[in-house]
Amino acid sequence: MKRKIMTTLLLISYATMSEVWAMPDASPPTVSFNIDHIWVLLSAALVFFMQAGFKAFEVGMVRAEHGNAVAIKNLIDWIIGSLIFLFIGFGIMFGKSSYGLIGTDLFFGIGVQDNPEGSGLGTIFFLFQIAFATTALTIVSGAMSERTGFIPYMTASAIVAVVIYPVFGHWVWGNLFYEDNPAWLADLGFIDFAGSTVVHSIGAWVGLVGIWIIGPRLGRFDSHGNPKEFKPANYSYSVLGLLILWLGWWGFNGGSQLALDGAVGDIILNTNIAGAAAGLVAFFHCYWFQNRKDLYPKFLGGIIGGLVAITACCANVNHFGALAVGLTAGLVHNYGYDLILYKLKLDDPVGAIPVHGFCGVWGTLCVALFGQFGPETSRLTQLGIQALGVSVAFVFTITVSYVMFTLLKKTIGLRVSPDEEKYGIIIGGEANMGEEEEEMEMSEEELLQLMK
Numbered sequence: 001m002k003r004k005i006m007t008t009l010l011l012i013s014y015a016t017m018s019e020v021w022a023m024p025d026a027s028p029p030t031v032s033f034n035i036d037h038i039w040v041l042l043s044a045a046l047v048f049f050m051q052a053g054f055k056a057f058e059v060g061m062v063r064a065e066h067g068n069a070v071a072i073k074n075l076i077d078w079i080i081g082s083l084i085f086l087f088i089g090f091g092i093m094f095g096k097s098s099y100g101l102i103g104t105d106l107f108f109g110i111g112v113q114d115n116p117e118g119s120g121l122g123t124i125f126f127l128f129q130i131a132f133a134t135t136a137l138t139i140v141s142g143a144m145s146e147r148t149g150f151i152p153y154m155t156a157s158a159i160v161a162v163v164i165y166p167v168f169g170h171w172v173w174g175n176l177f178y179e180d181n182p183a184w185l186a187d188l189g190f191i192d193f194a195g196s197t198v199v200h201s202i203g204a205w206v207g208l209v210g211i212w213i214i215g216p217r218l219g220r221f222d223s224h225g226n227p228k229e230f231k232p233a234n235y236s237y238s239v240l241g242l243l244i245l246w247l248g249w250w251g252f253n254g255g256s257q258l259a260l261d262g263a264v265g266d267i268i269l270n271t272n273i274a275g276a277a278a279g280l281v282a283f284f285h286c287y288w289f290q291n292r293k294d295l296y297p298k299f300l301g302g303i304i305g306g307l308v309a310i311t312a313c314c315a316n317v318n319h320f321g322a323l324a325v326g327l328t329a330g331l332v333h334n335y336g337y338d339l340i341l342y343k344l345k346l347d348d349p350v351g352a353i354p355v356h357g358f359c360g361v362w363g364t365l366c367v368a369l370f371g372q373f374g375p376e377t378s379r380l381t382q383l384g385i386q387a388l389g390v391s392v393a394f395v396f397t398i399t400v401s402y403v404m405f406t407l408l409k410k411t412i413g414l415r416v417s418p419d420e421e422k423y424g425i426i427i428g429g430e431a432n433m434g435e436e437e438e439e440m441e442m443s444e445e446e447l448l449q450l451m452k
Contacts, residue, residue, distance in 0.1 A: 036259045041124045043255020047131035050248030051078055051138065056241030057304075058142045061297065061350045064233040065424030066146045072427050073141045073150070077157055081134035084161040089133060090126060093166035097174050100182035102167060119177045121258065128255060132199055135252075136165045139203030142350035144210045146217050149416050150427045152408045156210070159404050164397055165202055172198050172389070176258075189382065190389040191371070194256035196312030196363040197393050204357030205394055207348070209401035214414045216347030218421050225345055235296050242300055246275060249307045253314045263315060270314040270322035271307060277326030278306020278333065278359075285334050294341075298334050301351040305333035308356055309363030316371035325366045332362045361390045 055074040059067040081089075087108055095103025106112055113122040121128075137157045144153070172192055174183030192198050221227055232238070254268045282302020286295050309329035310322055317325065336354030340346050346353070368383035408414055416425055 043251035046251025053244030060238030143207030274310035274326035279303035281330030305359035
């Protein structure tokens with residue numbers, strides 16, 4: 001009996017140890033799979049946290065009386081973007097493609113999880129992408145701040161989330177969920193790793209059309225077209241927002257690898273190098289060559305411009321390439337800032353257009369200029385493909401945005417009242433006037449003077 005018991009125990013031990021010895025062959029893929037999920041989910045959280053960074057940055061850059069309205073619009077961007085992108089936008093961007101132009105399934109989140117043909121990341125992939133979509137919306141809110149009505153802005157955000165961003169995104173990233181999806185720009189070889197054009201330039205071009213149609217803030221330019229100083233609420237608050245954005249960019253670019261592999265560290269390091277180099281150049285270029293004019297906004301905007309620029313090419317350049325991208329992005333930002341404000345006379349309170357628009361274009365072109373390719377790839381050919389991609393983004397976004405803002409202006413209106421511009425937009429209420437000023441109506445002469 002004892003011999004039978006011992007024999008049975010030995011057989012059980014052998015079977016158990018056999019399973020344990022066999023585990024190393026099976027467990028690494030499972031462990032790697034889970035780690036990738038955790039990393040992309042953490043990256044999605046970092047990108048979501050960037051909304052707090054945008055809020056702090058923008059509230060610090062606008063006038064103090066408009067801080068509450070700007071903050072609420074940042075919150076609305078996340079709410080509108082989350083729901084609209086869930087219902088329609090995600091499917092248009094990542095669904096099964098119709099001729100490489102538009103997605104046709106995955107609406108209302110159906111088919112995202114446990115889809116044998118789709119991304120193994122499932123819902124985590126969706127969460128990551130929804131954070132990207134809301135970033136594009138937030139860029140618009142900053143550019144059009146201090147004079148845009150709440151309802152028209154919500155309407156515009158919804159249209160951007162359901163049409164402009166996902167349609168162009170499908171042309172570039174439409175094969176990220178279904179690998180065999182045709183995406184016509186991606187199929188041509190267009191590279192935008194984490195969205196210098198797809199996210200940042202798209203948001204900037206929507207904002208550019210918006211500020212052109214709605215016009216400058218009252219009193220921003222004098223009778224000769226020279227900009228008058230509008231005191232920002234708090235630059236130190238903007239610095240806090242910038243630091244939050246900088247941290248979030250580690251997830252923005254690093255998470256776009258969609259796996260925690262050996263490339264992630266280099267991607268994040270490239271991101272950090274470019275942001276630091278751009279800030280250094282933007283500061284000293286303004287200090288030495290631009291008479292220190294607008295030094296603070298150019299310094300802060302230059303850093304973000306470097307982060308935007310490296311976003312397209314952070315996985316394609318080495319560390320010296322990242323340094324070159326950042327150094328040049330600082331100059332692109334400063335010259336772009338002056339072009340928008342002093343040449344084109346456009347009022348962009350937070351500097352969104354030079355940061356996200358011009359630096360986004362530059363970073364996308366830098367894929368060809370500084371990227372590492374095999375011998376079969378010609379830099380000149382790649383540069384042509386990159387130029388085509390940024391041109392398509394510009395023309396498509398400008399066209400749809402013009403129609404959108406023109407219709408909004410002629411129907412429900414875009415602009416708040418002069419009193420709200422002067423005293424601050426109170427969403428759902430009246431302008432925040434003092435007791436004495438509440439009893440007075442602005443005369444025609446005062447209004448004309450304010451507009452000057």
